[in-house]
Amino acid sequence: MGDCCLKGFRWEGQPRGHETTLAETDCYVTGTNPDVAILVIHDLFGWKFPNIRILADHLAEEVDATVFVPDFFGGVSLPPTILDDSARHPDIDLPSFFSCAKALHSTHNFRSLGALGFCYGGWAVFRLGAKDVNLVDCISTAHPTFLEKRDIENVGVSVQILAPEFDPYFTEELKGFSRRVIPGLGLGEGVFEYREYVGMEHGFAVRGNPGKEREREELVRAKEVVVRWMGRWLRK
DSSP: OOGGGGOOOOOSSOOOOEEEEETTEEEEEEOOOSSEEEEEEOOTTOTTOHHHHHHHHHHIIIIIOEEEEEOTTTTOOOOGGGGTSOOOOOOOOOTTHHHHHHHHHHTTOOSEEEEEEETHHHHHHHHHTBTTTOOOSEEEEESOSSOOHHHHHTBOSEEEEEEEEEOSSSOHHHHHHHHHHGGGSOOOTTOEEEEEEEEEETTHHHHOOTTSTTHHHHHHHHHHHHHHHHHHHSOO
16 A cells, blocks of 8 residues: 555544444444445545545435445554554455445345445455345445456446546556446446546545645545435435
8 A cells, every 4th residue: 555545634523323333343334224225445544534434424315325334444443643644554354344245135134235445445345246246236436446457357236436537556557447348248238437537646535635626626526426326226
C-alpha cells in the first residue's frame, strides 16, 4: 500500500447506526429494510472510521436498505493520527467476508444483497460477485486495489466501477481491460457502468477532503451514482 491509501479527512457529524455482530464479526449497522442489504467493505481506515459510517448512513436512507460495515481487520483500528502521519496500518485479514455475505442470506434472510468496496475492498467485492461464488446481486467499487485481470474476467453480476483519473493501483491497463472485457461477458444489457473522475486520486470516494479542490464535491457525486446503481439492481 502506498501513502495515498493512508490519506483521509474526518468529516463533521455523528453516525446514526449501531454496533452489533455479523457472523461472529463486529459490525456497524444502519437502516431497517428487512429485505434489501448492502455489505460495505471498508478501506485501510477500518470499520470505525466516521467517513465510512456516514457514507453507510446515506446509503441506508437513500437506497432504503440495511447497510452492514463489518470489521475485516480483526479488531485492529487505525488511530486518528494516521491522517496526519505515517503510522503503520494494520495487516489486512479477510477470513470472514464470505461468511458475512452468507449470513446476510441464510441467517438474516435478506432477499437482495449488494456489495460496495473501497481500495482493497474492490478486490473483495469482485470475489463476492464471481461466477463461482455468486453471493451478491450487484457490486460497486471505487478505486479498487489488488484487482487482477482474472478477477475481472470471472465476475458474474452487474458491476459499477468508480475510477479516479490518477490511481497507481487501478492502472490505465486495468481500466481499459475492464471496459473491454466486462461488456463481453454476456451478463446482460446495462449491467456494467464505468465512471472516471477527472483530477481525482486514489481514495477520493472516502476522503472527501474540503482542503482538496473539488474532492468533497466529487465524493458526493460518487455517492449519488452508487445510490442509483444499488437502487436499480437490488430487487425491492
